[in-house]
Amino acid sequence: MRFPLFVSILSLATLAFSRPTVQDVNNHNDPIPYGAFPSSASSSITPATTPGNPNYNSTRIGRAIVLNRCPKPVYIWSVGSIVRPETTVLPGGRFTETFRRDLETGGIALKISTVKGGLYKSAPQTIFAYNLNGNKVWYDLSDVFGDPFRGRSVSLLPSSPPISWSNGIPPHGSQVRVQDSSQDLTLTLC
Template identity: 45%
Template sequence: MRFFVVSLLGLAASVSAVGNAVVKNKCTTPFYLWSVGGSIGNRQTVAPGGTYSEALHYDAKSGGIAIKITKTQDGLYSGAPTQVFAYTLDGASVWYDLSTVFGEPFSGSHLTVTSNSCGTIDWPKGTHPGGSQVKVCGSGNNVVFTACA
């Protein structure tokens, strides 16, 4: 019985030790983001020099989270160019990716997604450089999207 309780406590500790999805704005203008899974979160404004962060989490309806970023306040609902920083928490791993829809809002700006010593996504010109962009890291790590890196 004691082994079972200790095992459950160890499992709970490993599950709760997840990193964060972080969005950094090093640009000179604000942008707006929504965390989207099975539902749409509230709009967040990220000022120049500002940061947004959320704990990595699994969405039971969609399987993953897409942090959708636009340069206009109603961009998610108006079809504005949207940067998509997506992740999926899969037990001990987090898979992450970068893509766009309706255009490239950060064209001409350097974009990165980093996570400690794990794979880096690098868009030097703010546009998809080609090839697969999907990376994976341990779920205890932060995954950081930086605009105007």
């Protein structure tokens, strides 16, 4: 009787003290992008990923990827007409989301903070916004309420011209870019 209890406690202790070296958060790799269906007022429901839809793309749909190379966790919210739950990405970890279109808001904003619950505390946020439109994805990078990665590098690639903030502070002017929606976009923090 005592041996199984000892093994259970030892197993829990091992889990408690283990530390993953890489965390891959992929909560939002939807098979059909959220919001890909027309509103209920529409007469037909045709996903954007099927033939017959004017926005049909025969190639794969790309992903928004956030790599956390910072020494501390970052917190990410995927925001369209609804706010998806906060996702914690540990140092060395990655967040991925298949590009999706929200019919109410048009675009999606990945709001990133270095503060747990920062979205609801007006903490400084970096916003990786994108809008899936047919075979193209329009995207942008900006900060609100301050610069959460001040003093660290931030880059969103591929982009032409490159979006790269060597000191974590956005430059003046537009950061809007467009590319084929089949390509991934990777935001690297720190």
